[in-house]
Amino acid sequence: MIVNTLRFSFKDGTSKEDEEAVLAAMRRTASTEPVAFSTVGRYTGDPAEGFTHVYCAGVSDLTALERYMHEKAHLDGDWLIIPHLAQLSAFRFSDDPDPDLDAKILALHARKVELYPEWGRLLDAIPGAQGSFGDGTH
Numbered sequence: 001m002i003v004n005t006l007r008f009s010f011k012d013g014t015s016k017e018d019e020e021a022v023l024a025a026m027r028r029t030a031s032t033e034p035v036a037f038s039t040v041g042r043y044t045g046d047p048a049e050g051f052t053h054v055y056c057a058g059v060s061d062l063t064a065l066e067r068y069m070h071e072k073a074h075l076d077g078d079w080l081i082i083p084h085l086a087q088l089s090a091f092r093f094s095d096d097p098d099p100d101l102d103a104k105i106l107a108l109h110a111r112k113v114e115l116y117p118e119w120g121r122l123l124d125a126i127p128g129a130q131g132s133f134g135d136g137t138h
């Protein structure tokens with residue numbers, strides 16, 4: 001199982017309607033066929049960190065992760081989601097013992113950026129985006 005978790009907050013001035021649209025798009029992404037389990041909701045960690053919400057999705061393996069990354073709902077949703085994010089912190093974890101798993105996941109990410117360079121630029125536009133997006137460049 002590979003689990004991707006995103007902590008995020010919305011930009012100042014984002015309307016409640018836009019917030020709900022973003023969360024709905026995340027739920028659509030999280031309900032695609034490759035996803036084994038997911039949740040989208042309120043962040044209950046330290047408020048001083050500035051995060052307000054969390055997205056978490058688990059997929060069974062690298063093949064499912066690659067399908068998930070290229071799902072139409074995921075690709076379409078990112079164009080709505082990413083422009084509303086003030087900050088984003090990502091981390092992932094897995095029970096897969098493959099010592100090269102992280103490199104393989106980063107290669108899938110790099111391939112997605114190669115296929116969709118505008119998507120990479122969207123991620124780069126989030127101030128302080130951090131986490132398992134690759135080498136810090138998208």
